[in-house]
Amino acid sequence: MRGLVFTDQLELKRDLESLSIPPGEALIRSLVVGICNTDIEIVRGYFGFQGILGHEFVGVVEKCPDAPQWEGKRVVGEINAWCGECPACHRGDESHCPNRTTLGIFGRDGAMADYFLLPHRVLYEVPNSVSDEEAVFTEPLAAACEIPDQVSIRPQDRVVVVGDGKLGLLCAQVLHLTGCELVVVGKHLEKLDLLRNRGIKTCLLGDSLPGGVDIVVEATGNEDGFQLARQMVRPRGTIVLKSTYHGTPQIDLSMIVVDEIRLIGSRCGPFGAALRLLSSKQVDVTSLISDRFPFDEALTAFQKARENGVLKVLLDF
């Protein structure tokens, strides 16, 4: 089978051995797989992962010996394969299971291959009302849905999302559903337009920024974004950190104490809720697709995904 493998460099291999299915796992045939910033960072060497990339997928279960009712179903899946037996799993924090492997990120080959494996217990059937190109956004949309799971967001709250990349645009749409007073701060007029078309207020970096904000979602993943968030949030306000950072920025912890700021790290989220938002069309993801490539052109697709201003690039199998 074919697979996009990262070792020291990115390589499309065509002669990978077929997979044997461990207990509890399903063999899934890829339909569409998205390129995420995390994939690009793995290729830059930031995560130390080597293997087949890809964790944003929609596929069809080919074989699932331990739970054959899944066979033939169109599915998406959580990217963390948790153990189900440790204190974190028992507490309901499965995505923090210390024994987890993570699809295409840590200890487990990913979905950028003709076939891949995941435990059937992390799979979700995709409703017919959700197309393949919508379903492939389930994972990042679930990550956006993690925010209201962690922070109560009310219609009277003033909320800012910093960052108009893919994750910022998804977070903005999810937060807009709460009826809060939302502004999205970004650098790219054409990306912010996608939100303005949906009635979401935006602000170009360089214009006068909101101040005294109750909740700021930092979705740029760079230190400047964090400083902006710090500048806009009110005392006793909340900053949600939605993306990882390169290096270890210097943070003024004293100001966090003096202003009693809450800083909340936020990662993977609820897949069921994300699928429901896709099915009800309360969130638009297809306008975030910049380009699609057949899997055979995966290397070209990665080049495209790294270009400035490009949003989601999809791989079709």
Next chain:
Amino acid sequence: MRGLVFTDQLELKRDLESLSIPPGEALIRSLVVGICNTDIEIVRGYFGFQGILGHEFVGVVEKCPDAPQWEGKRVVGEINAWCGECPACHRGDESHCPNRTTLGIFGRDGAMADYFLLPHRVLYEVPNSVSDEEAVFTEPLAAACEIPDQVSIRPQDRVVVVGDGKLGLLCAQVLHLTGCELVVVGKHLEKLDLLRNRGIKTCLLGDSLPGGVDIVVEATGNEDGFQLARQMVRPRGTIVLKSTYHGTPQIDLSMIVVDEIRLIGSRCGPFGAALRLLSSKQVDVTSLISDRFPFDEALTAFQKARENGVLKVLLDF
């Protein structure tokens, strides 16, 4: 009158002019004033404050033209003199009022003087059941009471306080009241003994530290303490930052995102609750008194307060 003034150096002046009372304020005669780490840091030049030091006090209202019912009452007081008219005050965040002055810390002379001023609306009458040397701990004890106001702490929670200084010992006693599974990590056996005598578990730094902790209170105010907190807290756990830091430590924000840690800055707290805990003797503060000096020996008292291993030093008027 006498007053302990910091300009470029600390000086006990004896010829200060008597104070005139602005509208809404009370003239207070000092009875006992505590030396806080913040005072020591001001003298080290870290806060940029110049003027009369002191914010932990118990005193007697000498004159209060706008609210004469206060005259003759023994009082403690919030250290932030808020405006009462801005959005922060209207929201109930008076201690974050952007127009505030802070007793002996910012824009307002402090209580290390025979007399000082505070708005009568920030005063609290001290019950007869609370002695002067107990009442002078109201301000730091209120700061400890801020923690359960910010974070729900349940009997099933595993909680660690890092730091066995004055604030750490007060935080530990307040958190112990919740019935949580508490361990205090410190460097000083004799300070930890004060807690062990009250049935609180302790752990000397260097011994095997707790792991997988739900809530860690960082009360050391140094970067090592923060790293310890980071190491002990579980994924999706909470770190409460209780003290300010010198400089801007480098923080691994990515790990905060990946482990979905909550970081909560925590400063001033509820005075009414602190006075009630002192009155009911649910918290012991007198064992934290290392030494007492007459105010005329304030400079010696400051030297004492800076010595290693010393807890609270009081000034008697």
